[in-house]
Amino acid sequence: MPNKIGILTYYWPPAGGSGVQRWLRFSNELAKLGHDVHVFTFKNPKYPIVDYELLKKVNSKVKVNFISGFELPNFLTNKNSNSSESYKSSGVKSFVRELFFFPDSRKYLISPAVKYIKKYIEKTPLNCLITSGPPHSMHLVGLKLKTTTNLKWIADFRDPWSNFVQNKFLNKLESTKIKHENKENLVLKFSDAVLTTSKSLNNRFKRKNHNTFYTPSGFENFIKPKAHNKFRILYGGSMKEFQNPINLWAVLKELIESDISFKDLVEIVLIGNIDKNIIEHKEFRLLQKTKIISYLSKKNLDKEISISELLMVCSVNVEESNDIIPGKFFHYLSSGKKILGISNKGTDLEKIIEETKCGMSFSYDNHADLKNYIYKCFSDYKDGKVNNQKIDSKFLSSNIAKNISEIISKI
Numbered sequence: 363m364p365n366k367i368g369i370l371t372y373y374w375p376p377a378g379g380s381g382v383q384r385w386l387r388f389s390n391e392l393a394k395l396g397h398d399v400h401v402f403t404f405k406n407p408k409y410p411i412v413d414y415e416l417l418k419k420v421n422s423k424v425k426v427n428f429i430s431g432f433e434l435p436n437f438l439t440n441k442n443s444n445s446s447e448s449y450k451s452s453g454v455k456s457f458v459r460e461l462f463f464f465p466d467s468r469k470y471l472i473s474p475a476v477k478y479i480k481k482y483i484e485k486t487p488l489n490c491l492i493t494s495g496p497p498h499s500m501h502l503v504g505l506k507l508k509t510t511t512n513l514k515w516i517a518d519f520r521d522p523w524s525n526f527v528q529n530k531f532l533n534k535l536e537s538t539k540i541k542h543e544n545k546e547n548l549v550l551k552f553s554d555a556v557l558t559t560s561k562s563l564n565n566r567f568k569r570k571n572h573n574t575f576y577t578p579s580g581f582e583n584f585i586k587p588k589a590h591n592k593f594r595i596l597y598g599g600s601m602k603e604f605q606n607p608i609n610l611w612a613v614l615k616e617l618i619e620s621d622i623s624f625k626d627l628v629e630i631v632l633i634g635n636i637d638k639n640i641i642e643h644k645e646f647r648l649l650q651k652t653k654i655i656s657y658l659s660k661k662n663l664d665k666e667i668s669i670s671e672l673l674m675v676c677s678v679n680v681e682e683s684n685d686i687i688p689g690k691f692f693h694y695l696s697s698g699k700k701i702l703g704i705s706n707k708g709t710d711l712e713k714i715i716e717e718t719k720c721g722m723s724f725s726y727d728n729h730a731d732l733k734n735y736i737y738k739c740f741s742d743y744k745d746g747k748v749n750n751q752k753i754d755s756k757f758l759s760s761n762i763a764k765n766i767s768e769i770i771s772k773i
Contacts, residue, residue: 501545514554555575599633
């Protein structure tokens, strides 16, 4: 049975990057299933990157509403920063953010969003509202509406909240950490259902809300692989200092210096916002055959993925941050190409690479096995072996949207 579904998301086209992809795809697919989809987002948002081609991807049946609101001034944000120092800063900027912008820099969008959606549902009643975070301010909109109206509410966590990696650097006061935990608990308590993008986070949240569902981001369609005259290792997306695969750079340097054919054929391409501390790191600076591209639209990134042999993804190398699966993993998965994971033991990223049999994952300090695996992939490439893994269609956005539709019908 069709439902009127509201979706509150900060990231919406023309936002670029991975944050926008999840609900752009699910909104479109829910509309295709016959649901009446109403998206709520914001006027004049401060997106670090934009991709205007994504505007063409919005299903014409999706009704998009823009809310006016105040945002944190640029001098207090990390906008356009390509350094993790902005997260690690303990100076005035960090102190001001921690004290006056809780739970995040989108705090002052909460009240306008509550007011706008309350007025909206008086004329257009919704069966449910889905809030997507981060920014986790969006969940506080859902919490306020849930406690003041009869609206059904689903909280979608693309990333954790209280143990979100950025919070580990930004929040220095114990009182702030407790506030994050308390608000997270309230969201879990009052939401009618919770969606998560990793199984570990799902298991943790399920102890507080039994209507918690593992809902991977998936991918829109399959990327057709193409031949290329180089053994290309590709990374697509932002890479922070706490993801720096120093050991990988050392391995690649050794292979380049020890094998002339590897040196001639290898191509290391990084596409996205790469932390300046990574670029300036000794191991990376000594590495030859690298190419950095600041940003590509999804359409053009798909083309680069199609001609690559190894697709690199790095987990967050920070204690207690094992429950994050980068959105790029599913983007890669859609190509059927081998995925090279750099990840700590026991992370959700390591587990899903094993589950999907799409490649191999290595710990940040595993030198020998990583080197052998890369050279084995290179040898297969030279021998003309086809690099095309079988892809499970359960990760298609259209199939995941059907699961979301069932969840909505049951709350």
